[in-house]
Amino acid sequence: MVTTPLPSYLEGKTLNKIEKNKAAKDGLLVGSELETFARLGWENVDPTDVQLRLKWYGMFWRPKTPGKFMLRLRVPNGIATADQLNVFASIVARYGDDGVGDITTRQNIQLRGVLLEDLPEILERLKAVGITTLQSGFDNPRNVTGNPLAGIDPHEILDTRPYTQALQDHLTNHGQGNREFSNLPRKWNTAVAGSRDNFLLHNDIVFHPVEKDGVLGFGVWVGGVLSSVLNAYAVPLNVWIPLDQACRMTGVVCGLWRDNGERSKRPKGRFRFYLDAVGVEAFRAMVEERFGPLAPDPGSVFNQQPRNLYGIQPQKQPGLNVAGLHVPVGRLSCGAMQELARLSRVYGCGEVRFTEDQNALIPGIPDHKLEDFRGEPFLQRYPLHPQGVAAGTVSCTGSNYCGFALTNTKDQAMATATALDEALDLPQEVKIHWTGCPNSCGQAYMGAIGLTGTKAKTAEGMVEAYDITLGGSQGDQPSLGELVRKRVPKTEVNAALKDLLMEHYGATPKAAAAPI
Template identity: 35%
Template sequence: MNEPERIKKEKDGLDVYEDILRYARTGYHSIHPDDMYRFRWYGLYEQKPKNGHFMLRVKIPGGELTSAQMRTLGEIADRYARGFADITTRQNFQFHWITIEDVPDIFDRLHRAGLTTSGACGDITRNVVGCPVAGIDPAEILDGRPYVLAVTRYFLNNREFSDLPRKYKMSVAGCAVHCAQPEINDVGATAVRRKRLNGEWEYGFHVRVGGGLSSRPHFAQKLNMFVPPEKLVDVIRAITEIFRDFGYRENRKRARLKFLVADWGIERFEQEVRARLDWTPEPAIEWEEPFRAYRDHVGVHPQKQEGMYWVGVAVLSGRIRAEQMLASAALAEEFGQGILRTTNQQNLLIPYVSAGNVDTLVRELERVNLPHIASPFRRAAVACTGNEFCNLAITETKRLIVEIVEHLERTVPLDEPIRINLNGCPNDCGQHHIGDIGLQGCLVNVGGEKVEGYDIALGGRLGRDARFVRPIWRKVPASQVKFALERLLNNYLALRDPEEDFSDFVDRHTDEELASMMRVEFAEGVDDPPPLAPPPAELVEG
């Protein structure tokens, strides 16, 4: 039995709550190492360099929260987290610089606001991701929020599922473009509909299993089931039982659901799911998957509710200041209905804004540097925590993504959205495997010294033609990444065909051709770099 399994078997992670309160009285140095591991079940991780400070993650199911809840989070950021928080790719908020002595008051504030950290980390069901515009999107199939909450409530503090082999991520959404990324979740439920013989629409879900990124990414595979909405929790329960009972606990590197699904095959996995149900799902229906739908919510957009709009703002790198949190909470109350939404692209939006309030709201948001008009780079840039706080990260990320975006805004007149996903290590919290441009942190040998660098990969996407990125250049010094991307993107603008987007352009060119457009050198000691092809005749300089 490996060490994490021993720790979990000796005491359930959910049983550490009272110990956390006790350690808040006795101090950081009194924390037993086993309990330090169990802290994750309540959203607490030691932050780098493990000298008494913690990261604390707060769950936001479906990304929806009230102004009062946002105000509570802003107050926590201001009082305990040195004035900032991070919006994550799972629609959560993360704080840094938390001490164990701070935790009881923070937990009390969160409880009074109707928020929780339970299950935010650890080998348990994590925050359920949803569509940020659920219930307001004119094109949605159904409002997914009730089902996000139903799944959340079923699994929250449910001790039947508090000791899973590994982390477990779910998404539930009713939108047509799959913005909740079902392809890369352990379980992804997406709404579908079919017409009955009487001409009425019948709504349901298709369910995928076994998606995930990290160093060995897998796309989720679809079960052959049409799941009625009222049966969704039951199907996810059965899936989760299988993971709990058959997941590979012996090897942490193969403990995620994706490895079990890959080894069994989707047919055997589905048979086991059906065996755990007391009803018989009908087969999945014919349904066209979205094709390169841009899963973005920045800007001013009309809602399905007549005369109402949502305003989405870009939060570059996901890092948001306490004053921005407090201001957005107040603005949502004044100009909306006291509701805010976070997105898995680390952005923020305010819904239910009447037409007459839109202009005033966007001006007030801009005053606190929350722009609703953002460049193609800024609106979709994603970055993980990086080595500023994360013990696993190799490189710094938050400042670098800002530097890259600001440089490209000055040097590349791009006229289409492009997703830059930056990750400080192979674990892929920044989702570089699915970016148009994916950057993975590494160390680079320059002049005999190790400096931070990045592997540059291209062409990732989700949807009907989903694929992971192709590695193009390895070990580019971090200081040179922005220049490599500048050259690449300006060459794309000069050489693309009239109806071609960036994905098409990447698909049409070889690795060597794309590398020649970036024109950067490999670091010292990199084995077998690909040969550079002769540059295209129209190659852009600079």
């Protein structure tokens, strides 16, 4: 087996089993073996390579569907071209009902049903349209997120696209693999805000555009985390940097954690644990030692709440519009991806954008094409104006595919949204986040209402259930949800949500609604 010399930052440290496997062989090294893996078949490959190291190339072993992998792409800032979407669709087309694409809460795409034997060819096809999967999973820097309206936003302070792309290139060595960031204590999330309502405080490092002495730069926030053991929003580092220093600052902050973070107790490996142990002021001093003299942050200004991105909205370019479509729980079939690509070409600029709420935007639609666009049958299933509960629903993968999930989140989230929208009128969109396990991929604690999958003991035995949190927000006074109900059986979830929506969010029963 190809092995890796022990990095200096691991010398003398107590390593857990996963850390020992990473130290023995860096995940990037399996790149030279992919053709061999494809030829041998997953059953005949070292299980550690299959179940762990393939994640460095975006390929995730799914115990729920043995042999049928999930492939996670990198789509910086959530922007894909029509050509790229058609390639995504063609990849999953051969897998029948197993082949779907999911929009993630990182403005990204995950393809499901992928076979290991196809991986080398798939990676070449993705490369040909400018997409990489490298370092998209496990203890690596994840997809870099930004303002979904970047470059077209009438209210933007900064076009995030150049910075999200530069950060991806820096963290992945332009898609070739970057050993500086390929063995982190846990995952690392990076984000660049572009407007006052582009809330990204759940990330490990966040760059907010802010002026200092008449010069636009970035205020730096650090330490956001949503996990099974800790949930916290990022805090200001009290650092302001020129715009062209975002990559360097990311390398310094991430590098300090890489060198000093927890490697023995994996649940405490996330960056926020290290930041809390050191303290923000002491950590700032450590950053300054590596980075050089730091200017204080004048402070970011936030809007009260995020904008609603649904419907037709004018771009800052006169005569052009962006259409916000609802994608139920972020799931796209092969045909839906192809249709999105077609609509973006026929009506827009040949581009589709993904949001952290798992929806899609089609920019560049001229005024004179809007009437025809509104008449497209596709918008019946992926509407411009979804009903209130569906509009705010976000869901992780769930137990259909994920081995960690304790509940079938996507299916229940869709069914619940339908039932509640038939029963209730909502005065405004309410963010309802579903996650199938405490790892919180569905970002439950950020939701006005959050549901975290668990199990409950009933007279019928153990059943799927949810812990319910209330009060999460991403506004100028951000808050995390607080636990209000524990182990609610899935059959009682609809009634519990109905009560919460009526009591806290102004929902009222529809006159002819059937009982929940």
